[in-house]
Amino acid sequence: MNSSDVSSRGRRAFFRTAVLAAGAATLNPTPSQGAPGDATPAPAAPVGYLCFSPDEAAFVEALVEVMCPADDLTPGGIDCGLAYFMDRQLAGPFGKGDRLYRRGPWRPGRPEDGYQLPLTPEQFFKAGIKAANQACLAAHRRQFPELTAEEADRMLQAFSTGDLKAPVFGFSEWFNDLVYPLFTQACFADPIYGGNRGKVFWSLIGYPGLPAVNGLNMVKYRGKPYPGAHPPKSIEDFS
Amino acid sequence: MGSSRMKILPERAVVIVGGGLAAGLVARQLVRQGIDTLVLERGGDSRGGAESKIPSQRDELRWDTRHGLMQDGALETYTLRRSRSEASLPMRRLSAFLPGTGVGGAANHWGGQTFRWNDHNLALRTRFEQRYGRSVIPADMTLQDWGVTYVELEPYHDLFEKLFGISGKAGNLRGQIQPGGNPFEAPRQNEYPQRPLEITEAGLIFKETVEREFGFKPYPSPAANSPDPYVNPDGMRLGACQYCGHCERFICEANAKGTPEVLLYPWLEQQPKFELRRHCHVTGLDFDRSSGRVRGVQYLDLATGESFLQPGATVVLAAFTLTNTRILLSAGIGRPYDPESGTGVVGKNFCYQANSGIALFFPNRWLNPFLAAGCTGTLIDEFNDDNFDHAGLGFLGGGYIGVNVSSGRPIGQRRLPPGTPRWGTRWKQANAEWYAHTCAIGAQGSCYPHRENFLDLDPDYTDAYGQPLLRLTFDFRENELKVSAFVTEKCRQIGRAMGAAHLGPVSSRTAPFDTRLYQGSHVTGGTILGADPGTSVVSPRLQHWDAENLFVVGASVFAHNSGHNPTGPVAALALRLGDDLVRYHQKPGRLT
Numbered sequence: 001m002n003s004s005d006v007s008s009r010g011r012r013a014f015f016r017t018a019v020l021a022a023g024a025a026t027l028n029p030t031p032s033q034g035a036p037g038d039a040t041p042a043p044a045a046p047v048g049y050l051c052f053s054p055d056e057a058a059f060v061e062a063l064v065e066v067m068c069p070a071d072d073l074t075p076g077g078i079d080c081g082l083a084y085f086m087d088r089q090l091a092g093p094f095g096k097g098d099r100l101y102r103r104g105p106w107r108p109g110r111p112e113d114g115y116q117l118p119l120t121p122e123q124f125f126k127a128g129i130k131a132a133n134q135a136c137l138a139a140h141r142r143q144f145p146e147l148t149a150e151e152a153d154r155m156l157q158a159f160s161t162g163d164l165k166a167p168v169f170g171f172s173e174w175f176n177d178l179v180y181p182l183f184t185q186a187c188f189a190d191p192i193y194g195g196n197r198g199k200v201f202w203s204l205i206g207y208p209g210l211p212a213v214n215g216l217n218m219v220k221y222r223g224k225p226y227p228g229a230h231p232p233k234s235i236e237d238f239s
Numbered sequence: 240m241g242s243s244r245m246k247i248l249p250e251r252a253v254v255i256v257g258g259g260l261a262a263g264l265v266a267r268q269l270v271r272q273g274i275d276t277l278v279l280e281r282g283g284d285s286r287g288g289a290e291s292k293i294p295s296q297r298d299e300l301r302w303d304t305r306h307g308l309m310q311d312g313a314l315e316t317y318t319l320r321r322s323r324s325e326a327s328l329p330m331r332r333l334s335a336f337l338p339g340t341g342v343g344g345a346a347n348h349w350g351g352q353t354f355r356w357n358d359h360n361l362a363l364r365t366r367f368e369q370r371y372g373r374s375v376i377p378a379d380m381t382l383q384d385w386g387v388t389y390v391e392l393e394p395y396h397d398l399f400e401k402l403f404g405i406s407g408k409a410g411n412l413r414g415q416i417q418p419g420g421n422p423f424e425a426p427r428q429n430e431y432p433q434r435p436l437e438i439t440e441a442g443l444i445f446k447e448t449v450e451r452e453f454g455f456k457p458y459p460s461p462a463a464n465s466p467d468p469y470v471n472p473d474g475m476r477l478g479a480c481q482y483c484g485h486c487e488r489f490i491c492e493a494n495a496k497g498t499p500e501v502l503l504y505p506w507l508e509q510q511p512k513f514e515l516r517r518h519c520h521v522t523g524l525d526f527d528r529s530s531g532r533v534r535g536v537q538y539l540d541l542a543t544g545e546s547f548l549q550p551g552a553t554v555v556l557a558a559f560t561l562t563n564t565r566i567l568l569s570a571g572i573g574r575p576y577d578p579e580s581g582t583g584v585v586g587k588n589f590c591y592q593a594n595s596g597i598a599l600f601f602p603n604r605w606l607n608p609f610l611a612a613g614c615t616g617t618l619i620d621e622f623n624d625d626n627f628d629h630a631g632l633g634f635l636g637g638g639y640i641g642v643n644v645s646s647g648r649p650i651g652q653r654r655l656p657p658g659t660p661r662w663g664t665r666w667k668q669a670n671a672e673w674y675a676h677t678c679a680i681g682a683q684g685s686c687y688p689h690r691e692n693f694l695d696l697d698p699d700y701t702d703a704y705g706q707p708l709l710r711l712t713f714d715f716r717e718n719e720l721k722v723s724a725f726v727t728e729k730c731r732q733i734g735r736a737m738g739a740a741h742l743g744p745v746s747s748r749t750a751p752f753d754t755r756l757y758q759g760s761h762v763t764g765g766t767i768l769g770a771d772p773g774t775s776v777v778s779p780r781l782q783h784w785d786a787e788n789l790f791v792v793g794a795s796v797f798a799h800n801s802g803h804n805p806t807g808p809v810a811a812l813a814l815r816l817g818d819d820l821v822r823y824h825q826k827p828g829r830l831t
Contacts, residue, residue, distance in 0.1 A: 067662035074667060099306060101316040101331040105699055112753040113319070113328045153663070160661070177755070183662065188649035189300040204667060205674035207649045208609055210297035214482040218610050223440040226607050226675070238294035 049084070051091035051122060059129045060086055062145040066152045067183055074200045085186035085195030086125075095122035111173065125178055131169035132159060192235045202232040209233040245537060245546045251277045251514075252824060254536050254551030256521045256566065257558030258282075259344025260806070261792045261813040263503030264399070265555055267473075268817020270510045274824050278507075279519040279538055279549065282341030286500055291490040299648045303488045308348045310338040310559070314703040317561060321714040321751055322691065323578065329700050329708065335753070336591075336760040337488075338559045342517065343500035345559065345760060346806070350487030350613030350645055351463030351496055353405045354803035355396045355811075357425040358389035360624055363687075363799060367635055370625065375635070379690040380718060381581075381588055382635075383798050386770035386779035387812070389425045395811035397429055403497030403810075404469035404477050406433035406614075407461035421458040423620040435459035436466050436480065441599075441606045441678035442617030444737050445642040452736045455619045460643065462614030463497030463806075475502045484646040486613030496613065518542040522704065524554065524570040526786065533572070533789045539704065552827075553820060556766070556791045557813070563795040564694045564765030565709040573766075573776050573785050576693050578712075584776045586694035588764040590800035591752075593638070593684030593715060593723040598654040598743030599734050600677050607675055608647030616643035622729050623802040624685070634721035636685035638802035640729055642678055654679065656741040680734045682726035683759070684748060685802040689716045694765045715750045723747035726802075761805050763797040780830040781816050787829060792816050 049057050064077025064086075074080055089095060097120040109116040117124060133143040136155055140147055144155065158164050160180070162172030186195030188202070190209075196202065202209055209232035217228065253269055255262045258280025269276045289295040290308060301307045310333065318327035339345035359366040362384040367375050376382055399405070409430045410420025436459060438446070449455040464486065465477035480495040494501050507513045518541040525534040525548055535550035556563045567573055567585050576587035618641030620626055629635055646652050654677040659669040697710035715723070727747035734742050748758070769775025772784040777796055783789040792813050794805045819830055 068667070069664055071664045071667070073664065073671065094305065097313070099312050099332065101312050101329050103329070103700060107326055107328055109328045110751070112751050112755065113330075114334065114754045115331050116328060156662070180661065185300060185304060185650055188653070189304075190298055192298075193300060201670075202649065204671050205649060205653070206671075207647060207674065210483075210485075211293050212297070212481065212483040212485075212609065214484075214610050215479060218437045218482040221605075221607060221610060222437075223443070223605050224607075225605055226610070229609075235294040235298065 049087040051095065052087050056126060056129050057083065057087075058145040059133065059143075062147075062152060063156070063179070064183070064186070066149055066156060068187065069149070073204055079197065080187070080200055081191070081195045081197035082183065082186040085189070085193055086182050088194050089182060089185070090122040090125055095125070096120055115173070115177065121178060124174065128169065128171070128174040128179065131171070131174075135159075135164055135171070138165070190235050199232045199234050202234075203230065206230070207232055209237075210235070211238065245548050247548045248550065250535070250550035250552060251275055252551070253277065253553045253555065253820060254279065254549055255555040255557050256536055257344065257556070257562065258342045258504070258515060258517075259339065259557065259559070260346035260499050260503075261809055262555070262557035263343075263499040263507065264810055264813035265557060265792060265817040265820065266507055266513060267503060268814060269820055269824075270507060270513045272821045273512055274821060275512050277514045277516060277549070277551070279521055279536060280342050280515060280517050281520040281541065283517050284342050284500065285347055285490050291492055293492055296489060296492040297483070297485050299485075299650050303648060304650050306333070306337060308339060308341070308488065308490065309333065310340045316708060318697045318700050318708050318710045319752070319754055320710065320712050323712060327697055327699070327710050330754045334755055335758050336762050337757070338561070338760070342504055342515065343498050347490055347498050347500055348488050349463070349498075349806065352614050352616070352804040352806070353400070353403065353461045353463050353810075354807045355424060355427070356389070356801055356803055356808050357423060357624060360801050361385040361387055361389060363625070366625055371630060375629075377718065379716075380635070381688040381690055383767075383769055383774060385768055385798050387768065392808070392811040392815065393425075393428065395814040396807060397427070398814055399807070399810040401432050402471050402473065403463050403502060404433050404465050404471055405431055405461055405463055405497065406435055406466050407431035408435050408459055410456075410458060419458065421618075421620050422456050423623065423626045431461065433469060434466055436462050436464055436612055436615050437482070438617060439606070439611060439615050439642070439644040440604060441642045441644050442615065444601070444604065445617050445680070445733070448737045449619055449733060453733070455621050457617050457619050457641070460614045460616035460618055460641070462612065464612040464614050465495045465497065471502060473502070473506045475506050477501065480612050482610050482612050482615070484609045484611045484648060487645055520704065521558070521566065522546070522706065524566060524572065524789070526570050526572050531786055533786050553788050553790070553823060555816070555820070556789070557793055560762050560793050560795040561694070561709050561765065563791050563793055565696070567766060567776070567791070568694075568696050568709075569706060572783065572789065575695060578691055578693055581690060584767070584774065586765050587776075588688035588767045588798055589692050589694045589711060589713060590686040590688055590763045590797070591713065592686050592759050592761050592800055592802075593719040593748040594682065594759050595684065595723050595727045595730070595747045596679040596681030597727070597730050597734055597745055598656075598677055598679050599737060599739035600654070600656050600673055600741040601738070602676055602740050605675055606644070606678050608644050608652060608678065611644045611646055613645050614643075615645060616641050618643075622726055632721075632725065634718050634725065636687055636718065636722045636802065638682040638684035638722065638726045640680065640682045640726060640733065642680055644678055647674070649674070654743065657744055679743070680730045680737075682723070682730055683802050683804070684719065684723045684726055686715075686719050686800045688764065688799050689718070692716070714752045715748055719748065720750060723749075761794070761800060763794040763800040763805060766791045766795040767798045768796040769798060778830070780819050781812065782830050788827065790816060790820065
């Protein structure tokens with residue numbers, strides 16, 4: 001965590017406070033302002049959240065800025081579209097419980113039994129935000145978005161291990177089985193879903209994307225750097 | 240869905256439940272002989288839609304992460320308990336294994352590994368007792384011989400390989416061991432119809448290492464991924480594999496994966512004696528206990544909401560493994576298995592696989608995981624089945640070991656060295672550093688039957704149509720934990736010898752069974768075959784012991800699961816059943 005990250009967070013916190021004070025519905029992800037390493041120009045930033053309240057948006061924006069700080073590898077999580085991705089996933093079929101078996105009886109299970117709560121993923125995600133803010137208040141007398149990057153990082157570690165005082169909420173399941181997968185999906189899914197803006201994470205790791213017609217490449221680039229990975233191609237490039 | 244409101248349709252000669260691989264192969268043999276055949280499939284088609292066209296076909300989030308092609312768990316899932324003393328819980332998000340739906344079934348989204356199981360695998364009890372003595376099989380391991388021999392199945396393996404254009408390298412041609420192939424395979428009459436797929440960089444490292452350091456005999460994974468354009472004996476065509484890394488869990492947009500919807504159903508639908516009826520969800524069998532005959536199949540037409548009884552002179556259950564068992568239990572055909580007494584048969588010998596793997600990291604090698612097909616694997620069989628001496632080991636079984644590189648899809652297939660932070664700048668750095676330089680060495684561990692691993696109907700949970708869910712009473716028991724520990728340790732030794740700079744956690748498959756982790760879709764058993772009506776559901780010819788005109792096919796008839804993928808024996812048994820049903824059609828009675 002370097003000083004520019006902190007100042008970037010400070011700037012966002014200022015915007016957020018200002019917007020909330022003005023009673024605006026949501027805080028828009030601000031377009032990239034030339035963050036270091038932002039080699040590919042990001043497409044126009046989508047505006048607004050579908051299912052996050054302002055408080056929830058503030059939490060998720062703070063979360064993705066801690067998990068994906070602006071650095072010389074990528075822009076910050078907001079500018080990568082990560083909060084936007086999570087909002088759209090939770091507002092859509094996934095968040096509403098698509099493919100999830102939701103009939104009773106509802107019995108408690110152990111972690112290996114998988115998800116057993118009668119909440120949709122959207123409801124569980126938001127219940128977790130409330131509980132996490134409570135846990136932050138108890139530990140720091142501030143809610144999650146108001147923590148320093150270091151404090152927020154330590155709280156996320158605690159959520160992931162479930163190592164919190166008087167846990168009345170299944171933080172470990174919430175973080176590891178819902179929040180964290182959404183985070184990695186936001187980074188690495190096709191940009192059509194709103195995350196991985198500008199294919200920044202694909203470029204970072206050298207994933208070529210699609211369509212990948214590799215009949216000859218399979219032999220030609222066996223054991224060698226694959227030039228087709230730069231730049232990667234996404235669904236938009238073939239649409 | 241009461242029978243009073245159920246419309247009764249005209250009788251058909253053969254009615255097949257399920258429109259997947261096994262059904263398509265049975266139907267092919269029947270229709271070639273001009274026998275009227277109807278297939279009832281609960282889903283629709285996946286050719287021509289977003290799942291099979293560029294660019295949407297390459298959408299990892301939609302098809303892989305969110306299981307876009309799989310059975311919808313909101314409609315039907317399974318419940319699990321790990322012992323009879325526990326309450327069951329539904330697998331609310333199907334993750335550990337992934338049944339398919341729609342024409343072609345799970346064989347649309349498969350990777351394509353197509354093994355023949357060697358001859359001793361079909362008579363394991365006899366084999367183990369002869370080699371190690373009668374006491375070697377634990378009392379709670381309900382192993383039994385299949386009553387089918389490899390020699391009987393060999394022509395059908397051969398036919399399936401030709402129909403699906405399987406690529407590979409023979410290891411045993413008519414008794415002669417072949418260099419470059421799997422020396423442990425049973426004798427085959429013919430070479431694979433197609434050459435092996437190109438080897439991956441990771442496969443090369445594995446191959447060179449096990450040959451040099453251990454003297455093992457690596458072989459290319461047999462594959463239903465077509466290395467070249469191919470025309471099968473029915474005139475059906477496969478394109479050439481593009482090594483695109485979107486194979487298993489996807490529809491092949493290049494038509495290069497051997498699947499029923501490319502090679503079987505388009506041909507079948509051109510035949511005058513064949514009908515495929517889509518969107519038909521089978522709800523039961525109409526069974527006449529006094530005559531021991533099934534009158535027909537009850538189904539719900541999901542396109543119209545109407546219920547039908549489809550009478551059939553012959554009825555075949557060829558649905559997903561677990562569905563076959565569920566239908567028999569619901570219809571009350573055959574005695575349900577009772578673990579307390581060890582009697583009864585339906586639901587018995589449910590098996591899975593004890594799969595495990597270790598991530599390997601090579602900073603100076605470009606492994607390019609995205610240059611891959613579903614079956615670009617390099618494998619060894621030295622520790623599979625009974626290919627090695629089990630005396631004194633305290634377990635039976637084993638698994639293939641190898642490096643399967645099938646994809647570099649970045650959501651699900653990234654690997655990071657142990658100790659890497661899970662987010663932040665260092666996490667990003669590690670992703671950039673390692674993505675193109677990792678692979679996994681893995682083992683596909685066998686799973687032998689256990690007295691307490693079985694299937695029955697759940698007393699509490701129902702599907703979207705109000706019928707009981709199937710309940711799995713299952714955990715990895717002592718034998719499988721030992722198998723997995725053994726083969727995983729072999730993986731570690733080979734991984735070390737391959738020169739990996741880092742190895743991921745060496746974690747063999749452990750109990751309790753974790754429903755959150757994908758562990759392969761190879762579930763077997765429940766309607767097992769055998770020579771003794773007291774211990775099996777169907778005869779070695781797949782004829783139900785209690786209903787003469789009812790036949791069951793698929794991995795549900797496997798009496799155990801081995802360390803090889805199940806598709807080869809499923810296909811060979813289905814083709815043989817098709818030929819048997821031609822005989823049965825001409826002269827009904829008990830098949831011998």
